[in-house]
């Protein structure tokens with residue numbers, strides 16, 4: 001009987017987790033991702049983000065316009081990794097906008113990237129609020 005009720009409890013927990021509910025307060029908060037075109041020249045920026053299971057899709061955004069999506073960091077194994085392709089002029093670059101193993105401590109509920117021609121800059125919210133970290137294009 002004891003093992004049966006343990007099984008029942010586990011089943012309930014799994015069902016709630018699959019439904020994406022947060023009834024037990026054990027799931028990690030959803031991260032809202034905002035990737036914004038910061039080309040003051042007025043050029044459009046093509047953005048296409050994915051992780052291994054989700055394709056957010058391609059969109060072309062204007063200056064100051066955000067490409068937004070949200071996701072929930074994994075609970076047990078920190079394996080969420082979102083990468084994006086960026087196209088403008090005749091350039092094409094890839095960049096990892098969220099790697100749970102590295103970014104989870106600094107990025108909790110929101111992540112703001114501004115895309116420049118020389119590379120993406122993250123405006124921090126949690127650690128050193130409003131500080132800006134810039135990265136050169138790696139590919």
Ligand SMILES: *[C@@H]1O[C@H](CO)[C@@H](O)[C@H](O)[C@H]1NC(C)=O
Nearest residue numbers: 038040114115116121123132
């Ligand atoms: C946005 O672009 C302006 C003009 O090039 C630049 O001064 C500023 O640092 C950029 N902001 C970010 C967060 O990259």
